[in-house]
């Protein structure tokens with residue numbers, strides 16, 4: 001594992017975006033320091049250029065509450081630390097648009113994820129969770145990411161899109177490539193990314209046209225195909241819309257399911273409590289996991305004018321990185337913040353789903369998936385032990401696991 005000498009890091013040039021910090025899971029002390037000593041701090045130089053770090057909970061909420069001053073638009077660079085203009089595939093997603101276009105497009109897909117629509121998915125979701133858990137080897141090491149987190153999330157996304165079931169293994173591959181927005185200007189990697197993204201777009205375009213020619217149904221693609229605000233989208237917007245729903249639902253929920261195992265290994269007593277009373281604690285266990293894992297570590301905004309923020313002079317065009325991983329550990333809001341506490345009263349206030357007009361559209365669905373996994377593990381009296389070094393992603397955006405070696409035991413006979 002990389003060793004990072006935190007004492008030698010000078011505050012004025014602290015660059016928390018470095019991939020190795022995330023891969024080594026070594027970012028916590030740096031953010032603790034920023035929150036305490038320089039909560040709105042300027043990093044003059046990084047792989048992604050200069051950026052502001054916003055690290056306290058209230059400041060993140062303040063920035064997200066003022067979308068006119070702090071824009072999400074791809075025209076200014078978009079919603080991640082890497083400028084979207086610099087990539088071949090720019091992904092014009094509504095997450096990277098300001099109102100009114102954002103609101104219009106959000107409204108068109110929102111009906112697919114209302115509580116009543118989600119309720120219709122619960123049976124299938126539970127069944128798939130049960131099938132996957134019951135197929136796991138007992139007492140033998142395996143990779144939780146590839147045997148549980150990925151297949152379970154992929155099944156859910158395929159159901160939401162009503163994507164051909166036999167082709168579903170393509171979804172995580174496309175999603176992973178679409179999400180690689182922090183690869184920088186590397187031409188080889190960008191060409192590879194484009195290839196996957198265009199393949200995804202071509203297949204989705206075919207299905208989209210089929211749905212458009214057929215009567216409306218309740219899946220996401222049919223809803224988009226029959227909505228006025230999607231209708232005839234240009235190619236960049238089409239790719240963006242698909243990639244948003246794919247990445248939005250894929251890597252995030254997957255990494256929550258892996259993060260759950262990380263937490264129950266760190267807090268076995270709390271896991272024992274959840275198992276003894278899942279009806280009361282499963283939903284808190286899911287929320288606490290999503291808070292502490294923070295599968296999307298940051299969103300970015302760009303200042304549309306010169307503005308003073310918390311005593312700092314932010315200039316028009318500056319990028320502000322909202323570190324949700326840090327806001328979620330702000331002791332002013334979450335006492336004993338590093339503790340996974342399924343009974344925590346205000347856990348739902350976490351920032352992992354963002355805040356304000358762009359707050360995650362799939363939040364309820366994601367919580368339901370993770371809570372269902374917790375319930376079914378509890379019902380089987382499952383213990384999942386990490387038996388090797390977890391391999392983490394080298395990314396300050398998708399905060400998660402490549403591999404998580406575990407063994408499973410069951411107390412239910």
Ligand code: HEM
Pocket residue numbers: 064094095096102106113160244245248249250252253256290294295296299352353354355356357358359360361362363365366367
């Ligand atoms: C644990 C799982 C998830 C996490 C951590 C997560 C995180 C996020 C975050 C941080 C945002 C941006 C919020 C902001 O800018 O304030 C977002 C937006 C969004 N998410 Fe999720 N997400 C998850 C699951 C899902 C799922 C399952 C779906 C799809 C069904 C989804 C679809 C979306 C969409 C469409 C947006 C854009 C909303 C907008 O711009 O108005 N997400 N999500």
